[in-house]
Amino acid sequence: MTTHPEVAALLGRSHRLGSDPRHTNYAGGNTSAKGTATDPVTGDDVELMWVKGSGGDLGTLTEGGLAVLRLDRLRALVEVYPGVEREDEMAGAFDYCLHGRGGAAPSIDTAMHGLVDAPHVDHLHPDSGIALACAADGEKLTAECFGDSVVWVPWRRPGFQLGLDIAAVKAAHPRAVGCILGGHGITAWGDSSEECERNSLHIIRTAEAFLAERGKAEPFGPVVEGYEALPEAERRERAAALAPYVRALASQDRPQVGHFTDSEVVLDFLARAEHPRLAALGTSCPDHFLRTKVRPLVLDLPPSAPLEEAIARLTELHAEYREEYAAYYRRHALPDSPAMRGADPAVVLVPGVGMFSFGKDKQTARVAGEFYVNAVNVMRGAEAVSSYAPIEEAEKFRIEYWALEEAKLRRMPAPKPLATRxxxxxxxxxxxxxxxxxxxxxxxxxxxxxxxxxxxxxxxxxxxxxxxxxxxxxxxxxxxxxxxxxxxxxxxxxxxxxxxxxxxxxxxxxxxxxxxxxxxxxxxxxxxxxxxxxxxxxxxxxxxxxxxxxxxxxxxxxxxxxxxxxxxxxxxxxxxxxxxxxxxxxxxxxxxxxxxxxxxxxVRGSGIFAGGWGAQRAAVYGVPEEKLGEFYAQRTILKRExxxxxxxxxxxxxxxxxxxxxxxxxxxxxxxxxxxxxx
CATH class of the missing domain: 3.40.50.720 (NAD(P)-binding Rossmann-like Domain)
Known part of the structure; x- marks a missing residue:
């Protein structure tokens, strides 16, 4: 089957945007295209939207990873929308808008793409855009940075109402090419795939330049004496000594696989005076804290502390972390909230050494670390031009323990027998x-x-x-x-x-x-x-x-x-x-x-036998070397090689x-x- 031209353009754009971490993170964001195709039943033209499905990654997106929906049915949902208090019900309604069999499950951001009156839409999570989105005076800074070409949209949890909000903003600002979503990311649009991509990159690059030109030199404060990074060999030796103990702490609720990062971004952050305050504020973008939990565990000792002291202190901090996380859950849980999923940290920061991140497999652990690096970049940008002000704790809880997120987790396949080992x-x-x-x-x-x-x-x-x-x-x-x-x-x-x-x-x-x-x-x-x-x-x-x-x-x-x-x-x-x-x-x-x-x-495939052992044993038993496997088989009870x-x-x-x-x-x-x- 021939790929629709709009789909081909959408996939190319998605791959270019998704392959650069400055644009979005792994599995973050979504892109869409609208176009006309032939209805195989009636033979008439039908307006469709192709949008990245739930759980996909832009950099590796395939046609099978797109959800395909009929635009007339999607837009008709506006007439039956029951209001923001019941907006979660709309996620199930997307299934009734699908066109044909196959394709990916529609994501919660489907409304954002379908309701915005533009043929092409990008929703991304670039560090520069989120830095403005998470600055205390982000709305003012957005206006200073972009004028009226990019519009501020106050924080709202992803869903149908956010799609309506963005659609209204675009209608009210015909000169705008996109918007900054408070506490979240960016959305851009265009009449063609090329224009949409150009507008996305314009928002990202303009925000980067604004932060660089307007930002102060040391947004994380001065380097604290004694908290500088250890030399590489010593740093990795220390990390290896700590790793099993840290993994034990992160695996109290369930076993986890770990990942270690000692990038310059992480080490510089942990050497600076403001890192305890900022780390305690937690991450903000929903994609970030769903991977990293609301905040990391941070060791409050310099790298010169004896190893035994560091291990003991990590154990104390872990107990405190679990108590605080349980209290966070109790503060915000409702009678119908999903059960607490576990109180262990997903990210552990060790000054002078680096960052340990954890997940159900290596990819999940690695991506959690990558997301926290994104969060550090966001904090740096926000602190450079303002102050970092993530969304409130109650909103973080609503995202983390969202019924739709819980349903998504339940759809995951059962782990394999040796998962996490x-x-x-x-x-x-x-x-x-x-x-x-x-x-x-x-x-x-x-x-x-x-x-x-x-x-x-x-x-x-x-x-x-x-x-x-x-x-x-x-x-x-x-x-x-x-x-x-x-x-x-x-x-x-x-x-x-x-x-x-x-x-x-x-x-x-x-x-x-x-x-x-x-x-x-x-x-x-x-x-x-x-x-x-x-x-x-x-x-x-x-x-x-x-x-x-x-x-x-x-x-x-x-x-x-x-x-x-x-x-x-x-x-x-x-x-x-x-x-x-x-x-x-x-x-x-x-x-x-x-x-x-x-x-x-x-015998077959054996390194030992291939290295001369086979010839020696064949000589002992008086058989050709190529027949040695058969010889061994015939002397067994089962007569099997x-x-x-x-x-x-x-x-x-x-x-x-x-x-x-x-x-x-x-x-x-x-x-x-x-x-x-x-x-």
């Missing part, structure tokens, strides 16, 4: 480790792909979807320093670690008299010593988080079966197997479960939530080898 898999650049990483991400986890081969690790992380799903670290598991660095990278990327798979391995198949001390040491260093070091570092993070966790060892059938010519490999696998039992006992009091998987004959994916399935079975009371277990994945049955 952060996994680190060693040897994940190939073979079994790669298969495990793929399975864990498919089940909702964020994964740190750890491998000695950094290129392989990076390739797997890219396969898994990039930094919102997986990150790569290069690590030699025989090095304590590299393992510690890998866990620091993990907690900075995702907030913490919940699930660790000890999979890194190597094998040299030799009989006793041909096995050198070097062969023995190499295999024990990588597998026995390496898994011990990885588990020890994992336990430190998991205990600090207080969220429990899983450690899984990929051991081997050889841990219990005495195979030929394999002394070093089999002995180190037996070492790993007993580590499972020992750590299950020791870490159980912290809610950390330790289990193992005993694979056998995983074991693949990396089968081992990954066992890891998920142990960690996916159904075996919550199982620890110290070894699961054979060998297609049945009676000699390796556990006793």
């Amino acid at each position: 952060v996994a680190l898999v060693t040897g994940a650049g190939s073979g079994i480790g790669r298969a495990i990483a793929h399975r864990l991400v498919a089940e909702g986890a964020c994964v740190v792909v750890a491998d000695l081969n950094g290129d392989n690790a990076a390739a797997v992380a890219e396969e898994l979807g990039g930094p919102d799903k997986a990150v790569a670290v290069t690590v030699d598991v025989t090095s304590e320093e590299q393992i510690a660095a890998a866990f620091r990278a993990a907690v900075l990327a995702f907030g913490g670690v919940d699930l660790v798979v000890n999979n890194a391995g190597i094998s040299l198949s030799k009989p006793l008299l041909e096995t050198s001390a070097k062969d023995w040491d190499l295999q024990h260093d990588i597998m026995a010593r390496g898994s011990f070091l990885v588990s020890r570092e994992a336990a430190r993070v998991m205990i600090a988080q207080g969220l429990g966790g899983d450690i899984v060892y990929i051991a081997s059938k050889n841990a219990v079966f005495a195979g030929p010519d394999n002394i070093a490999y089999s002995a180190t696998k037996a070492d790993q197997a007993h580590q499972v039992r020992l750590l299950a006992v020791e870490l159980g009091e912290h809610g950390i479960r330790v289990n193992g998987v005993n694979p056998d004959g995983v 074991v693949l990396p994916e089968h081992v990954a399935n066992a890891v998920f079975a142990l960690t996916g939530g159904d075996l919550t009371h199982t620890t110290g277990l070894h699961v054979p994945v060998d297609a049945g080898v009676a000699a390796a049955f556990l006793r």
Whole structure:
């Protein structure tokens, strides 16, 4: 089907506006176009409006992300509008205006686009526009900045009445190209898509220039001695040390994934004298505080404070934050308000270090941080020319606990079994480790792909979807320093670690008299010593988080079966197997479960077999190397070849939530080898 010309123009405009954070933030704002199309039933022309649907993102908008409505029916809603006290009822009425099947659900801003008498409309959340919208004398400043070309619209919660307000403003000001929405953002319009985009950019750039020319040099006040940013290496070391404790605080109501930001914007804000006052005022734009909560938790200590003191103070502040949030809910909740969703902060600010933000997945956590950066920019602009004056607390509550917002949350799909869990898999650049990483991400986890081969690790992380799903670290598991660095990278990327798979391995198949001390040491260093070091570092993070966790060892059938010519490999696998039992006992009091998987004959896709082990084992058994997988399969009870994916399935079975009371277990994945049955 050919794309309508107005739709093509709308998508192009949306992508250009949505790809620049100066214009709007992720999933913020909406754009629309009106035009004529043929009614497939009558063959007559029908006036339609295409508008970004609920939950979409302008920068990545597709035709399927547009809601398509009949303009005659949409405009007829004015005649049945029951008034502002019942305006929420109009959201359901949009469904009766839809044209055809498919498309996105209409957003609450649909009325703004449909009722404004202009073929093209943009509603955006640029920092410069919101700075004027949230200034104490925003109406006066808007007039000074734009004259009569842009009109001030007082704060009103998004909805049908706001659409009527903007339509009336446009009708009363024929020379206006748009408006500043108090406490909210901007809306612009035009007779063509090009003109609408030009008007949007005019409002944004003119406001930017106004703030720059009129603004004072230090809107956040002077730098406070001792609150300056730590040097980068020291800053990130401190952030990594704090991250598990901060994530524990943010996860008291429900587990969260974390994101860390130490951008210059954040560090400068936290170094300035006014940051406590401004942070306490909270964010204003509805898109901001729906992501960040009404205000962040701010550590009131300099970065020179001892780590233990900072952790203790964060714990105290968190308790106060929860009490204050519960009081905020009680102050404004009505009998029919949705239940309180949780009192933990979504944003935690640490002077000299940076910002931790949290969400149900990495993207949500990252976007929450991006929105708070937007909020800092808004505060800077407003304070530069006036004073920052966000909408009142009661209005914030009306937005946060809006019945329509609650309904939107309920429409979200159920979380996957490993949602919010952060996994680190060693040897994940190939073979079994790669298969495990793929399975864990498919089940909702964020994964740190750890491998000695950094290129392989990076390739797997890219396969898994990039930094919102997986990150790569290069690590030699025989090095304590590299393992510690890998866990620091993990907690900075995702907030913490919940699930660790000890999979890194190597094998040299030799009989006793041909096995050198070097062969023995190499295999024990990588597998026995390496898994011990990885588990020890994992336990430190998991205990600090207080969220429990899983450690899984990929051991081997050889841990219990005495195979030929394999002394070093089999002995180190037996070492790993007993580590499972020992750590299950020791870490159980912290809610950390330790289990193992005993694979056998995983030839296809295996990094170990491809590295020479396959040829050695084939020689031992007297079969061609390419037939080794078939040979292993035929000696099993089930006569089935074991693949990396089968081992990954066992890891998920142990960690996916159904075996919550199982620890110290070894699961054979060998297609049945009676000699390796556990006793």
